[in-house]
Amino acid sequence: MRLTRFFLPVTKDVPSDATIVSHQLMLRTGMIRQNGAGIYSWLPLGFRVLKKIEQIVREEMDRAGAIELLMPTLQQADLWRDSGRYDDYGEEMLRIRDRHGRDMLYGPTNEEMITDIFRTYVKSYKALPLNLYHQQWKFRDEVRPRFGVMRGREFLMKDAYSFDLDEAGARVSYQKMFAAYLNTFDRLGVKAIPMQADPGPIGGDLSHEFLILAKSGESAVFCDREVLDVPAPGADFDFSDHEALQAETDKRTRFYAATDEKHDPEAFSAIPEERRVEARGIEVGHIFYFGTKYSEPMKADVQRQDGQLVTIHGGSYGIGVSRLVAAIIEASHDENGIIWPASVSPFDVGLISMKPDDEPVSNFADALYERLNAAGLDVLYDDSPDRAGAKFNRMDLIGLPWVLTVGPRGVKSGQVELKHRASGEKIDLSPEDAVARILGMD
């Protein structure tokens, strides 16, 4: 993508209510534009990151055997009256009345709707276990939306829902999501720590939050440093292996890790002092086993192999997709701007032409742009007439993992400068070697 054809409204003006660094950087890089309290447009740069996260979440959910569908944003109030949550949910639920006076709402979550879909179609144990998920915009009418997309009102969430014959099955489904979340966050380039949590309004007796450590986090977290070093299950993990699933859980839960809600100072003080981590965390995922909380009032029963009708056991599993964009920035930036993990970077590489009005430089940069595209890399090519310094600063600010610079001196020697954003290292290379280095073949 040529910068002169792209829409990248980088700005220096940041409103005073942008108090956390991710909010400031997302506004400065033109990733988002506020359209109302807690409501944002994803401008092209931000949209690309959002889509990359969505795709990684999708791949890891699919790998764990979950099936994707898409439920609508608006729901009928009656469905929530069935479960008893319509009155409980309070003012965070955006209630709507249509032209015929029907009570509707903008879905803040989908337990009721998916249970309704399930009970409509599934009558037999043969379809179980089943895990259905979607990635859809939700709305929660926060009284004080803040921190940009970190605590917005309209937000993108991945929510999965599992259905099992009994508690034992449901716990396996829960562990699959536990493992899938570890792989997901690992691929997103962040360390998310699973912590025991209160189920809150979702209900149930087993629940974990996944938190990314960051100074701006809203939750206090207490954990054993060792939990940070347990590797993710990885791409080859066998989700059908129940022992391996249990082991992935055990490997982590044997270390102390809790948010303030569940914090036990005594247990914490038993950890060797040098391993005690007291920090702040951003919740990016939350998983729940809630048994028959929804299936019982909504009569989601299936026939067991022996012919008996049983009420299914459920769980729900959320990932804050739009919040993750901000959380990743909180976890990965420096004083010059964002440092994107390669997996979610809006472009794979930046290319700066220092003198687009100089024909040899321009030809050299054009040829390199073609070469990078041909190698399957997604390139942001700064072919603008801006000053070189402004170009370098902008590339640092938007934080692509690699930046190639073509200038008059390099053109003479047939070399290009390759900069690694995270380390700041620079090296002069031939175009061939630079492409190979970026592709990780060197």
Place this chain on the structure above:
Amino acid sequence: MRLTRFFLPVTKDVPSDATIVSHQLMLRTGMIRQNGAGIYSWLPLGFRVLKKIEQIVREEMDRAGAIELLMPTLQQADLWRDSGRYDDYGEEMLRIRDRHGRDMLYGPTNEEMITDIFRTYVKSYKALPLNLYHQQWKFRDEVRPRFGVMRGREFLMKDAYSFDLDEAGARVSYQKMFAAYLNTFDRLGVKAIPMQADPGPIGGDLSHEFLILAKSGESAVFCDREVLDVPAPGADFDFSDHEALQAETDKRTRFYAATDEKHDPEAFSAIPEERRVEARGIEVGHIFYFGTKYSEPMKADVQRQDGQLVTIHGGSYGIGVSRLVAAIIEASHDENGIIWPASVSPFDVGLISMKPDDEPVSNFADALYERLNAAGLDVLYDDSPDRAGAKFNRMDLIGLPWVLTVGPRGVKSGQVELKHRASGEKIDLSPEDAVARILGMD
């Protein structure tokens, strides 16, 4: 995907209000589930088709130089008061009040919001021409939603917005979308005819609708048969070539084609009788040039090269993404079910194991499944214990372009039956040859 792990609630029960064939087939194949009047969930099979259409629309918009972003579903009422449309829009606009009593609405379209984004960031001619688009859920509170997703209330639309310095530039932007639409519909496997249209509430003086011919269409259409035979611009079309853009428009507009709103019986009767087509059509796209209708009240001005401030000229360009799923079915089905164009089929190929409990058959089918996956094909593998007849009927119903059947006889001779859904042709082949045939290498 193994059918036994998928969620495909095929049903025979179709409610009596499903009067058109696409609505019936989408319910029977378990593509959608109604959650309220004009509000649907996209079950896994339907979701896959929706995503394929979305991706083709995206690729063709990108090819034409449009830039993707994503605006939120909810908008502030004040923005629509700026343009004067808040009161004009009537009861189709779903008006919402949040917990603080602020007037909001569920966006039925985004001219106001994109103009607001534009005026915030773009101050100079240098950023023009600019075309920004998104694919987002919209809501129109239809008084009588019907025909399933064909005329739903919550629907997915691609809407693009162009910004140019003057009318001449805006007309080029319009023509780019005109050409991009032809390529889009061509890749979707449907013939969509561009027809002069009334701009309606969007405003403006130049507008075309794109209609797919189908018996259930809501619009009467009148056209010269020859317009149906003009080929799409194609993948190599150069969108920067203004003459070629004009030619693509001219090639079509020289033939008579109009909906009843614009129909001119006299002009129509001048066409040779055998070329006169009187039919019904489904609107799947609508493009508008509306000049300064939004930019003037909303003060979207930019500085020209000579320093003068000018009000930009705009256009908007919609494609009904969710409606297209139904429209394609209307255009492509038979008495046995859907016949998907390969480009949007939920899976590339179906694979039936006639006897999953027979080990040689099962091994043969498993090996073929692996081979198809390895070839990059997306396979729906019916490994269920259902009767063979039920399996054949189900595959016909869901309409994948190719179906492979593995049975005891074929296993002995090392052959598999390949059926082409559209023609009904069947042929026995080795697994190698079958895969090659599907990949189009044979």
